[in-house]
Amino acid sequence: MTAHQPSTANTREITSAAEVLVRVQGYLDTFVVGQQRLRESLLIGLLTEGHLLLESVPGLAKTTAASALAGAVSSSFARIQCTPDLLPSDIIGTQIYNASTGAFDTRLGPVHAHIILLDEINRSSAKTQSAMLEAMQERQTTIGGKRFDLPNPFLVMATQNPIEQEGTYPLPEAQLDRFMLKDVLAYPTPDEELDILRRLDDGVFETHPDPACSVEELRGMQQSASNIYIDPAISRYIVELVWATRAADRVIGPRGAFVEAGASPRASIAFTRASRALALIRGRNYVIPEDVKDLAQRILGHRIALTFEGIAEGVTTTQLVTEILNRVRTP
Template structure:
C-alpha cells in the first residue's frame, strides 16, 4: 500500500517556527545554563506532546528546566512532588461530598493541566504511578466512572534520581514505554557553573519574564512538525534500528544475548515524531539520518530490558544502542 504524507512544511512555516522557538530558547536560557541537549529534548517533547523522563544526580536543574519550559508557554502548569504517601486521587482528582446539596462533586486533580511536572516520580508507589498511565496514553482520566478529557496540548515531564534508591519504586516497563524520550543529564563545565553563580548573585533566577509563546503559536508549531518530510528510506532505517533491539543476537552476535527484551513499535512511532520535531528545531522541513542517530539513545535506551548477566558485567543500554548504530547501515 502506498504511503501518503501531508504536504511538507513550507519555508514560511519553518521561518515562523524558528522565530517562536528562538523566543522559547531565550526564555529557558535565562534559567538554565548550558544543558543544550536537555533543552533540545524538552523542545521535542513540547512540539510532539511526547512525554519526557529526565534522570540525573540531584542539583542538575531537571526541575528548573522543566518549570522554565512551562513558564515559556502561556498555558496551565502543575508541579506534583511525588512522595511515598501520594495517592492516585491526589493526581487525577476525586469526588467530594457536598453536604449542603447532598450530592457528590468532582474535583479535578493537578494532572488536568497543559504541562505537568512529576518531580521524583520514582518516589511514588507503584499504584500511584499506574494512575498516570491512562492520562499519559489516553489523554484522559476516569473519576467515579466518568471520563474527563485532558487539555490540549498535554505534556508530562518527569524527573528521577538514579542514586538514591532507598524507598523508591522503579518505573515498570509499561510506564517507561509511555515516555517518548529519556535523557540523562551531565554535570556542567566549570565555566557554566561559574555562570550559574554569577546569575544567582544578579538575581536572575528570581525574575518572572512574560511567556515567550502562546498556546496558539505552540499548536501551529506542532502542526508544522507533523508536516516535516521523512523519506521512506529513513523510515526503513528507523524500523531496522528498532528491529535490531529485538533480533539483537543476529545483529550484535554474542553480545546480543545481553538484551532480554527489545523495543516495541511505540519506539518506531517515537523515532518518527521526534525526528520530525528535531528537524524543525534545526530549521529544516525534512529529516536526515543524523536526526535519527542523535535521538537513538533517548528513544531506545529506556526501552531495552537487560539481562542479569548484562547488569553484572556493567553493560548498559547506552553501550548496546551505540553498538546497534554501528551495525545498522545508514541510508
C-alpha cells in the same frame, strides 16, 4: 505529491515556527545553563507532546528546566511532588460529598493542566504511578466512572534520581515505554558552573519573564513539526534500528544475548515524531539520518531491558545502542 504522502512544511511555516522557537529558546537559556541536549529534548517534547523523563543526580537543574519550559508557554502548569504516601486521587482528582446538595461534586486533580511536572516520580508507589498511565497514553482520566478529557496540548515531564534507591519504586516497563524521550543529564563544566554563580548573584533565577509563546502559537508549531517530510528510506532506517533491539544477538553478536526485551513499535512512532521536531528545531523541513542517530540513545535506551547476566557483567544500554548504530546501515 502522491495521495498517501503527508503535506510538507513549507518555507513560510518553517520561518514562522523558527521565530517562535527562538523566543522559547531564549526563555530556556535564561534559566538553564549549558545542557544543550536537555534544552533540545525539552523543545522536542513541546513540539510533539511527547512525555519526557529526566534523570540525573540531585542538583543538575532537572526541575528548573522543566519549570522553565512550562513558564515559556502561556498555559496552565502543575507541579506534583511525588512521595510514597501520594495517592492516585491526589493526582487525577476525586469525588467529594456536598452536604448542601446531597450529591457528589467532582474535584479535578493537578494532572488536569497543559504541562505537568512529576518531581521524583520514582518516589511514588506503583499504584500511584499506574494512575498516570491512562493520563499519559489516553489523555483522559476516569473519576467515579466518568471520563474527563485532559487539556490540549498535554505534556508530562518527570524527574528521577538514579543513585538514591531507598524508599523508591522503579518505574515498570509499561510506564517507561510511555515516555518518548529519556535524557540523562551530565555535570556542568567549570565555566558553566561559574556562569550559574554569576546568574545567581544577579538574581536571574528569581525573575519571572513573560511567556515566550501562546497556546495558539504552540499548536501552530506542533502542526508545522507534524508536516516535516520524512523519506521512506529514513522510515525504513528507523524500523531497522528498532528491530535490531529485538534481534540484538543477530545484529551485534554475543553481547546481544544480554538483551531480554527490545523496543516496542511505540519506539518507531517516537523516532518519527521526534526526528520531525528535531529537523524543525534545526531549521529544515525534512529529516536526515543524523537526526535519527542523535535521538537513538534518548529513544531506545530506556526501552531495552537487560538480562540479569548483562547487569552483572556491567553491560549498559548506552553501549548496546551505540553498537546497533554502528551495525545498521545508514541510508
